[in-house]
Amino acid sequence: MHLLLLTLSLLSLSTNAHNITEILSPFPEYSLCNSYLSQTKLDGEINSRETVTVLVLNNAAMSSLAAKHPLSVIKNALSLHILLDYYDGAKLHQISDGTTTSTTLYQTTGNAPGNLGSVNITDLKGGKVGFGSAVPGSALGSFYTKEVKKMPYSISVIEISNPIIAPGILTAPASSANITAMLEKAGCKTFAALLRSTGVEKVFETAADKALTVFAPSDEAFKAAGVPDLSKLTNAELVALLQYHALPSYSPFGSLKTTKDPISTLATSGAGKFDLTVSTSGDEVTLKTGVGSSRVASTVTDSPPLCVFTVDSLLLPAELFGKAPSPSPVPAPATSPAPVVSTLTPTPATAPSPVFSPPAPPMESPEGSPSEGPSQSEDSKSDKAAADVNTPALFKALLTVSASVVVSVFLS
Numbered sequence: 521m522h523l524l525l526l527t528l529s530l531l532s533l534s535t536n537a538h539n540i541t542e543i544l545s546p547f548p549e550y551s552l553c554n555s556y557l558s559q560t561k562l563d564g565e566i567n568s569r570e571t572v573t574v575l576v577l578n579n580a581a582m583s584s585l586a587a588k589h590p591l592s593v594i595k596n597a598l599s600l601h602i603l604l605d606y607y608d609g610a611k612l613h614q615i616s617d618g619t620t621t622s623t624t625l626y627q628t629t630g631n632a633p634g635n636l637g638s639v640n641i642t643d644l645k646g647g648k649v650g651f652g653s654a655v656p657g658s659a660l661g662s663f664y665t666k667e668v669k670k671m672p673y674s675i676s677v678i679e680i681s682n683p684i685i686a687p688g689i690l691t692a693p694a695s696s697a698n699i700t701a702m703l704e705k706a707g708c709k710t711f712a713a714l715l716r717s718t719g720v721e722k723v724f725e726t727a728a729d730k731a732l733t734v735f736a737p738s739d740e741a742f743k744a745a746g747v748p749d750l751s752k753l754t755n756a757e758l759v760a761l762l763q764y765h766a767l768p769s770y771s772p773f774g775s776l777k778t779t780k781d782p783i784s785t786l787a788t789s790g791a792g793k794f795d796l797t798v799s800t801s802g803d804e805v806t807l808k809t810g811v812g813s814s815r816v817a818s819t820v821t822d823s824p825p826l827c828v829f830t831v832d833s834l835l836l837p838a839e840l841f842g843k844a845p846s847p848s849p850v851p852a853p854a855t856s857p858a859p860v861v862s863t864l865t866p867t868p869a870t871a872p873s874p875v876f877s878p879p880a881p882p883m884e885s886p887e888g889s890p891s892e893g894p895s896q897s898e899d900s901k902s903d904k905a906a907a908d909v910n911t912p913a914l915f916k917a918l919l920t921v922s923a924s925v926v927v928s929v930f931l932s
């Protein structure tokens with residue numbers, strides 16, 4: 521029995537081995553950095569990575585960065601301090617040819633063209649190691665000071681002297697984001713049109729001032745085989761369906777990956793109603809509704825307190841689509857789940873509304889479409905980085921397997 525528990529704990533250790541908040545908590549000199557990692561939810565990203573190096577700043581260096589910038593800018597800047605590879609003090613001094621670049625978490629945000637999401641690490645003369653943006657011509661203005669914590673080859677935390685600043689990374693994004701315009705650009709025109717025609721756009725905009733995460737189905741998702749005929753829904757049901765595609769919280773990809781409990785959506789009106797569950801496999805996140813599931817395909821924006829993702833399929837809540845795959849119209853309930861219904865304006869007659877046309881003929885589901893997931897975009901950036909990352913992961917997998925084998929030998 522004890523051995524069985526040992527196996528279980530070894531297995532869970534290998535899947536979620538580190539907690540950056542806990543690692544930094546004994547060090548008061550990094551309390552500001554630690555606090556910002558939590559506020560930006562970068563802690564979830566770090567904890568969900570198999571292999572990661574966190575470049576931490578002491579309170580003086582961190583306050584120089586934090587003082588004059590909004591949280592969204594601080595998040596971008598700190599993302600550049602999270603390397604998707606393992607570097608401890610020894611490895612920093614053994615860089616072949618003395619210089620290399622490492623992919624960072626900023627590369628995975630989709631806001632980082634070219635080398636913007638990578639850092640240059642150079643072993644300078646006299647044992648000094650310099651860090652800078654990998655954008656050509658950038659200065660190596662930050663220096664390695666010491667190791668804080670290492671758990672080879674899972675996580676390494678090292679201190680550097682100053683923040684690494686990539687060109688343009690401190691520029692704040694346009695103040696109030698136009699969500700529907702953003703969705704149109706991201707290939708979610710149908711969803712954007714529905715948000716406008718129902719007035720749910722306003723609900724999203726208001727929520728986005730506090731905290732909002734949107735899961736926008738792509739235009740292909742609306743044309744997929746098996747999508748219910750939305751024209752059969754009442755206005756109240758359509759509003760609930762749209763609100764089901766958003767959370768009243770800021771939940772970036774790393775937080776989703778570590779989410780265990782069911783999550784409430786904007787359509788939730790009581791415990792357990794209109795909620796979603798999350799399942800994670802490697803770097804892929806799938807949302808489950810109880811009726812179907814959908815992969816989170818890409819990040820459109822991650823700028824606290826707003827996060828917008830695209831998803832491969834419509835999220836069909838069990839409350840509306842629980843029984844039949846194609847629901848028969850239900851009269852609008854007296855107690856509507858959505859208070860905005862009363863403010864609805866009728867769909868303008870002139871607005872072409874593709875969703876209300878008869879169902880499209882069955883077609884191949886667009887599973888093979890080259891939509892780029894967050895994991896893919898990150899992996900494809902640098903084959904070298906990918907190779908470096910995979911080796912420790914493989915090593916760890918082997919460790920897990922051998923640990924289980926040893927235990928089962930004991931058991932028999």
Ligand SMILES: *[C@@H]1O[C@H](CO)[C@@H](O)[C@H](O)[C@H]1NC(C)=O
Nearest residue numbers: 539540541542543545567778
């Ligand atoms: C990490 O540690 C902090 C502080 O001990 C704790 O509040 C948090 O829940 C932990 N996170 C996870 C994912 O276990």
Ligand SMILES: *[C@@H]1O[C@H](CO)[C@@H](O)[C@H](O)[C@H]1NC(C)=O
Nearest residue numbers: 619620621640641642657658
């Ligand atoms: C890193 O920066 C230094 C100084 O700008 C440069 O000489 C070197 O080529 C860069 N390294 C890489 C791998 O780009």
Ligand SMILES: *[C@@H]1O[C@H](CO)[C@@H](O)[C@H](O)[C@H]1NC(C)=O
Nearest residue numbers: 697698699700701702704725
């Ligand atoms: C958002 O963008 C759309 C399309 O570009 C435009 O029609 C609309 O007026 C914008 N909304 C706001 C609030 O700026």
